[in-house]
Amino acid sequence: MNTLFHGKHFITEDDWTLGDLDTVFDTAFDLKRRFAMGEPHRLLPDKTLFMIFFEQSTRTRNSMEAGMTQLGGHAHDLTADKMQISHGESPKDTAIILSRMGHGIAVRNCFYGVGNEYLREMTRHARCPILSLQDDIYHPFQGLADMMTIFEHFGRNPKGLKVTISWAYAESHAKPLSVPQTQILLFPRYGLDVTVAHPAEFPLSADIVKKAEANARAGGGKLRFTTDMDEAVEGANIVIPKNWGGFGKWSVADYLKNETECKREMAASLATHKDWIFDRRRVGLADPNVKMMHALPADRGREVTDEVIDDERISIVFDEAENRLHTAKAIMGLTMGGRG
Numbered sequence: 015m016n017t018l019f020h021g022k023h024f025i026t027e028d029d030w031t032l033g034d035l036d037t038v039f040d041t042a043f044d045l046k047r048r049f050a051m052g053e054p055h056r057l058l059p060d061k062t063l064f065m066i067f068f069e070q071s072t073r074t075r076n077s078m079e080a081g082m083t084q085l086g087g088h089a090h091d092l093t094a095d096k097m098q099i100s101h102g103e104s105p106k107d108t109a110i111i112l113s114r115m116g117h118g119i120a121v122r123n124c125f126y127g128v129g130n131e132y133l134r135e136m137t138r139h140a141r142c143p144i145l146s147l148q149d150d151i152y153h154p155f156q157g158l159a160d161m162m163t164i165f166e167h168f169g170r171n172p173k174g175l176k177v178t179i180s181w182a183y184a185e186s187h188a189k190p191l192s193v194p195q196t197q198i199l200l201f202p203r204y205g206l207d208v209t210v211a212h213p214a215e216f217p218l219s220a221d222i223v224k225k226a227e228a229n230a231r232a233g234g235g236k237l238r239f240t241t242d243m244d245e246a247v248e249g250a251n252i253v254i255p256k257n258w259g260g261f262g263k264w265s266v267a268d269y270l271k272n273e274t275e276c277k278r279e280m281a282a283s284l285a286t287h288k289d290w291i292f293d294r295r296r297v298g299l300a301d302p303n304v305k306m307m308h309a310l311p312a313d314r315g316r317e318v319t320d321e322v323i324d325d326e327r328i329s330i331v332f333d334e335a336e337n338r339l340h341t342a343k344a345i346m347g348l349t350m351g352g353r354g
């Protein structure tokens with residue numbers, strides 16, 4: 015069990031050992047218990063977190079801001095358009111300046127081919143932890159909440175549990191790859207048996223798949239891919255029906271060079287897969303006690319039917335959303351306070 019986290023960046027769980035993550039989960043469960051008891055837990059009195067959002071957010075923004083308040087500190091809710099970032103101020107200068115004024119910097123930047131590099135550039139110059147609120151590759155806080163929810167419902171040793179991560183149809187927007195990519199990297203480290211289903215035109219990034227396969231070999235988990243949603247759902251203990259854009263089809267350089275054409279191609283492919291929905295029929299293919307998870311927001315009636323997501327015997331999406339708070343507090347408490 016590691017106890018030295020002060021100043022540690024949190025960009026992906028892949029940079030953290032299982033020992034590190036054990037401490038995070040133990041801390042998150044302890045903070046959840048204290049939250050339930052109404053017991054004060056001001057681990058970060060008078061500390062400041064700067065949050066910079068390049069995109070919209072409900073869960074991430076509020077779990078971090080409420081979390082900082084409950085830990086006795088304060089979070090600045092910033093958006094890139096209201097900062098000098100909009101006039102071209104660099105991630106390097108932004109990181110240096112904010113880390114002179116506060117104790118942590120958290121950023122959401124999901125632009126494909128840009129977001130992760132923006133955060134990595136900040137880590138090279140900040141004097142405080144850089145926390146990813148989601149980028150184009152990873153969504154580490156979501157991964158922690160997902161794993162904590164699995165522990166709650168299936169126990170702390172979920173080895174062999176069958177988890178299906180399925181692409182699903184959506185119209186709201188082409189969702190980033192970061193949620194499924196975080197899940198395939200993290201879940202097999204705990205020995206989970208992961209199946210990913212997606213239409214051929216919506217692959218995940220090849221380099222992440224390769225890393226996830228290595229994680230599965232090291233962790234005793236499994237990872238396999240199929241283009242058949244029904245087959246993927248058969249016998250599953252957990253189903254995660256979630257849209258993502260077809261970004262993984264192109265290299266970053268090709269995508270950025272031909273962005274308009276790539277987006278047109280994605281939209282045309284998307285329209286042919288409206289039947290990729292988690293509905294009552296597909297619940298019937300899964301394990302009789304199947305649970306459904308989703309990072310949210312869900313495209314109701316497209317990714318999943320109302321009937322399924324509102325069925326409390328199946329859906330654990332609101333436990334998952336609440337666990338964003340407890341895991342966020344664990345990471346902030348350990349990296350912004352804690353020992354270094």
Ligand code: CP
Pocket residue numbers: 070071072073074075148156309310311
């Ligand atoms: N799951 C998630 O990151 O939700 P928000 O986009 O609302 O933060």
